[in-house]
Amino acid sequence: MGKIWRISGPVVIAEGMRGSQVYEVVHIGEEELIGEVIGLDGDRATIQAHEDTLGLRVGERIEGTGKILTAELGPGIMASIYDGLQKSLTSLMSGGELFLKRGAKAFALPRDKKWHFTPRVKVGDTLDEGHIIGVVPETELVEHRIMVPPGTRGTLKRIVGEGEYTIEEPIAWVEQGGVQKELTLKQEWPVRKPRPYKNRFDPSGLLVTGMRIMDYMFPLALGGKACVPGGFGTGKTVALQQLVRWAQTDINIYVGCGERGNEMADVLHSFTRLREPKTGRLLMEKEVFIANTSNMPVIAREVSVFIGITLAEYFRDMGYDILLVADSTSRWAEAMRELGGRLEEMPGEEGFPPYLGSRLASFYERAGMVECLGSPQRKGSLTVVGAVSPPGADFSEPVTQNTLRIIEALYSLDVALANRRHFPTINWLASYSLYAENTREWWSEIAPDWADIRASALKVLQQEAQLEEIVRLVGPEALPENDKLLLLCARMIREDFLAQSAYHEIDTYCLPKRAHLMLQTIMKFYELAGAMVNSGIPVSEIRSSPMVPRISRMKDIPSEEFEDRIAELWTEMDASLVGG
Amino acid sequence: MEYSALYIKEAQAIEKVKGSLLVTRSVPGIKFEEIVDVQLHSGELKLGKAIDISGEISIIQVFGGVSEVDLVGSRVRCKGETLKLPVSIDILGRIFNGMGEPIDGNPPIIPDDYLDINGEPINPAARMPPAEFIETGISAIDGLNALVRGQKLPLFSGAGLPHNRIAAQIIRQAAVKGKEERFAIVFGALGVSYDEASFFMRNLEETGALERSVAFINTASDPVIERISTPRLALTAAEYLAWQHDMHVLVILTDMTNYCEALRELSAMREEIPSRRGYPGYMYTDLATMYERAGRISGKEGSVTIIPILTMPDDDITHPIPDLTGYITEGQIVLSREFDRKGIYPPIDVFLSLSRMMKEGIGPGQTREDHNNVFMQSYAAYAEGCYLREISTIIGAEGLSDRDKVYLNNADAFETTFIAQGETEKRTVEQTLDIGWQLFANLAEEDLKLISEEFIKKYHPKYRGK
Numbered sequence A: 001m002g003k004i005w006r007i008s009g010p011v012v013i014a015e016g017m018r019g020s021q022v023y024e025v026v027h028i029g030e031e032e033l034i035g036e037v038i039g040l041d042g043d044r045a046t047i048q049a050h051e052d053t054l055g056l057r058v059g060e061r062i063e064g065t066g067k068i069l070t071a072e073l074g075p076g077i078m079a080s081i082y083d084g085l086q087k088s089l090t091s092l093m094s095g096g097e098l099f100l101k102r103g104a105k106a107f108a109l110p111r112d113k114k115w116h117f118t119p120r121v122k123v124g125d126t127l128d129e130g131h132i133i134g135v136v137p138e139t140e141l142v143e144h145r146i147m148v149p150p151g152t153r154g155t156l157k158r159i160v161g162e163g164e165y166t167i168e169e170p171i172a173w174v175e176q177g178g179v180q181k182e183l184t185l186k187q188e189w190p191v192r193k194p195r196p197y198k199n200r201f202d203p204s205g206l207l208v209t210g211m212r213i214m215d216y217m218f219p220l221a222l223g224g225k226a227c228v229p230g231g232f233g234t235g236k237t238v239a240l241q242q243l244v245r246w247a248q249t250d251i252n253i254y255v256g257c258g259e260r261g262n263e264m265a266d267v268l269h270s271f272t273r274l275r276e277p278k279t280g281r282l283l284m285e286k287e288v289f290i291a292n293t294s295n296m297p298v299i300a301r302e303v304s305v306f307i308g309i310t311l312a313e314y315f316r317d318m319g320y321d322i323l324l325v326a327d328s329t330s331r332w333a334e335a336m337r338e339l340g341g342r343l344e345e346m347p348g349e350e351g352f353p354p355y356l357g358s359r360l361a362s363f364y365e366r367a368g369m370v371e372c373l374g375s376p377q378r379k380g381s382l383t384v385v386g387a388v389s390p391p392g393a394d395f396s397e398p399v400t401q402n403t404l405r406i407i408e409a410l411y412s413l414d415v416a417l418a419n420r421r422h423f424p425t426i427n428w429l430a431s432y433s434l435y436a437e438n439t440r441e442w443w444s445e446i447a448p449d450w451a452d453i454r455a456s457a458l459k460v461l462q463q464e465a466q467l468e469e470i471v472r473l474v475g476p477e478a479l480p481e482n483d484k485l486l487l488l489c490a491r492m493i494r495e496d497f498l499a500q501s502a503y504h505e506i507d508t509y510c511l512p513k514r515a516h517l518m519l520q521t522i523m524k525f526y527e528l529a530g531a532m533v534n535s536g537i538p539v540s541e542i543r544s545s546p547m548v549p550r551i552s553r554m555k556d557i558p559s560e561e562f563e564d565r566i567a568e569l570w571t572e573m574d575a576s577l578v579g580g
Numbered sequence B: 001m002e003y004s005a006l007y008i009k010e011a012q013a014i015e016k017v018k019g020s021l022l023v024t025r026s027v028p029g030i031k032f033e034e035i036v037d038v039q040l041h042s043g044e045l046k047l048g049k050a051i052d053i054s055g056e057i058s059i060i061q062v063f064g065g066v067s068e069v070d071l072v073g074s075r076v077r078c079k080g081e082t083l084k085l086p087v088s089i090d091i092l093g094r095i096f097n098g099m100g101e102p103i104d105g106n107p108p109i110i111p112d113d114y115l116d117i118n119g120e121p122i123n124p125a126a127r128m129p130p131a132e133f134i135e136t137g138i139s140a141i142d143g144l145n146a147l148v149r150g151q152k153l154p155l156f157s158g159a160g161l162p163h164n165r166i167a168a169q170i171i172r173q174a175a176v177k178g179k180e181e182r183f184a185i186v187f188g189a190l191g192v193s194y195d196e197a198s199f200f201m202r203n204l205e206e207t208g209a210l211e212r213s214v215a216f217i218n219t220a221s222d223p224v225i226e227r228i229s230t231p232r233l234a235l236t237a238a239e240y241l242a243w244q245h246d247m248h249v250l251v252i253l254t255d256m257t258n259y260c261e262a263l264r265e266l267s268a269m270r271e272e273i274p275s276r277r278g279y280p281g282y283m284y285t286d287l288a289t290m291y292e293r294a295g296r297i298s299g300k301e302g303s304v305t306i307i308p309i310l311t312m313p314d315d316d317i318t319h320p321i322p323d324l325t326g327y328i329t330e331g332q333i334v335l336s337r338e339f340d341r342k343g344i345y346p347p348i349d350v351f352l353s354l355s356r357m358m359k360e361g362i363g364p365g366q367t368r369e370d371h372n373n374v375f376m377q378s379y380a381a382y383a384e385g386c387y388l389r390e391i392s393t394i395i396g397a398e399g400l401s402d403r404d405k406v407y408l409n410n411a412d413a414f415e416t417t418f419i420a421q422g423e424t425e426k427r428t429v430e431q432t433l434d435i436g437w438q439l440f441a442n443l444a445e446e447d448l449k450l451i452s453e454e455f456i457k458k459y460h461p462k463y464r465g466k
């Protein structure tokens, strides 16, 4: 077919390419490196190479595939570790090879593995796009629902019986306009195109993360979109890893895009131990990892996020709640910038291409709560959380700013809090969630006074920030007693409630009910202590009450004992925190 | 360098010279990023790299400057190779320049292999999370920012701060607790003065570590372009020793700021669109592809640990060099000018320093069970003391309560007894933790909220030995 005419970094220009299409996947050179056509000019095509072009020569051949870049969808995805192009990284290791060889090939889904398929439809049924024709127990935690792919509908002519099939064997035959179509357990979908659905709804219901400051203060709704910007070392990765470990969703997808290999190793290894509380199964069975670390091909960073979101939509279409996290979207944006520079495009702000904002939106906008195509009727949701790494922790830069225009929940990470080792460093004054209303109903079932307590705690923190300025001028001892108490209480909210170490054996994860009791306890203390102050007891005395350390050790209480121990604590508070 | 006769291609005349770039008519068979010979009129050879090739022209970046290149007699010839380092176990004890040529007066090594200096990415699925504690004997590191094998932990310094002395102290003292294993040191000097480079070499010699070291030296007066290859050579040597000879390799690279300046200079010559403050947009990726060569691999005995040293221009941690580095490395040890002024050695900033892999490397079996608690409590107490110190500068110490005064004094004591230590003082991690406990003895016991009651009973000086 074509031939290489020019190589400049990840950009390859080929000649003899008449007849290819934009976004067509091509194989470059003897090693058949993967690339995508991104522009056509006469018989020349501009190609972005998703693998390292080092060592390529002018004149090497370019083979078109006639296909655009797709994700492979079917049983075998769960618990996989993929590179940015959906090659299975574990398969790449199979020959004992520990390093990534350029041009190495690996399928996304195992070809020879047999899956146990149980049909759910019968011959003669009218099938629509998205119709669930059967199920495969992919892992103990995930039932893989086999759907009629979008674009196919008709009458079921034949279906195989319950049994073991590979992903490539035909399992059903659908007649559509006189033509028979074979269905397999596997389907494909172009990664840059959102998968279709019937209807879209507002995000609703709480995506339980187990992180108090998120769940309680800035709740994330199922189907929502959020970002986590923060300077280096502020805790973006730890936060996203905590989300995929503990979020109460059906499936989680972790996209490591242009970040560290050791971090990937760390999160992967943690999943060899973590178990799902209810079933005792390895949590890994509901996870998918995409690892395109910073030393892997830069241009594949973009593909990695789109592969991730396509896998997520596919499972959403089965009627599941999916969480996808991407660490870090800034590295993907930088890949766009690098490519733009090589293409000698007109740069926008700080060298990023002018389409930065729309490209980011085309990713985040795929989040949502939807009614899925086909029967049975079902809802699925896809929640997206992206990390942003602003240079110099300065949020005025283009990636942060463009992202803020799209997302509805902001978890703003703070370098000053990181320096104080207050984790998570989500700044309670700068963060917000537009989903507080969408989750109110969810909360009202377990904590009718959630909205009130949340509001009063946030108010205390707000007042603390104002008082802090005065303290810096006159010192803490010069404040009136009720202000001193406010500071004490604000500190308790910060240290004993908002702060939550990801490495604490018990506190790493906190159910909403427990979070509610913790904050209620602190607010109760505030109320009782307020009465004491009014009756003339100095705050210095209140501060040394044994109740204070008891409250701060709430985090250590094992969950089985939690409610009893808190009830005891309240009784003691009522007895000991009384005015003179 | 491998001069394979198979690959000698026809020579091509040079059409244009611009900065360090040569433009020739397309050299047949040239590979992208291949290393080429640039033959001068005089017959002298320079090396260059093909950075943009097409059917019409090839653009070559020349190593060592374009002086004496002319359009009449100079020629470009392909070698068919990307830059490779000849390796064998005999690289230990040797000193090379930024092109991988020996500069210690001894003959070239007889190589077992030639390795591409860019290495290959470790398959993320093949990595082992780093977890073995390296005892440096420095309390501010071991106690608060523990280093583990396979980590990349830079020293962020400033002009005139004693980063070299600290790095030298780490080299002298670093050991993994309870293990006597094969270790090696790879030293890369990037654009530093001759004195600085020889300071390190002397230090290696004095500690007897020279025969377990490999050095790659590119001093300030050596060609800038070789500054780009120097750290890659060092890392290639490190990988070779770690993955093929099961060694635990500590790589020291100094000064990465000079490396970044070289990168900026070359990028400007190529007329690339600059990103922040003139540094190229790909600097993150460029640095990451080097630092990511640190790690552990499952099934392999060895490890690569990297301590890059960089000086923050203007002491500004948000400058692109430290900023991008911080986004890549697993924490950072930041030196404090304030401590240095106060005469505290090592002047390691408590708040800005962080080791992200610490949690894996400390605790029972590695250091001591109370390590994490001591770390968190020391940190919290010191943070409180510093906050009060700040307030007391405005309102005076008299405005503080008695409890607050205790914290204020504790912060001073922490700096002078925990952080400060001698340059030749090698503290065991137990000693470090015990200094922490000595300081806790000054605080109210019920204030030790971050320490479990069990450890208080076991380690608090009040209960010790009872």
Ligand SMILES: Nc1ncnc2c1ncn2[C@@H]1O[C@H](COP(=O)(O)OP(=O)(O)OP(=O)(O)O)[C@@H](O)[C@H]1O
Binding pocket: A230, A231, A232, A233, A234, A235, A236, A237, A238, A239, A389, A423, A424, A425, A500, A501, A502, A503, B326, B327, B328, B355, B356, B357
């Ligand atoms: N929730 C947490 N609990 C305890 N420690 C935390 C938490 N979050 C962050 N940390 C600490 O902060 C360090 C840095 O966090 P993390 O690696 O997530 O930062 P980051 O924002 O992803 O940085 P970068 O942008 O450089 O990747 C961690 O190694 C850990 O020590």
Ligand SMILES: [Mg+2]
Binding pocket: A236, A237, A238, A259, A327
């Ligand atoms: Mg991170």
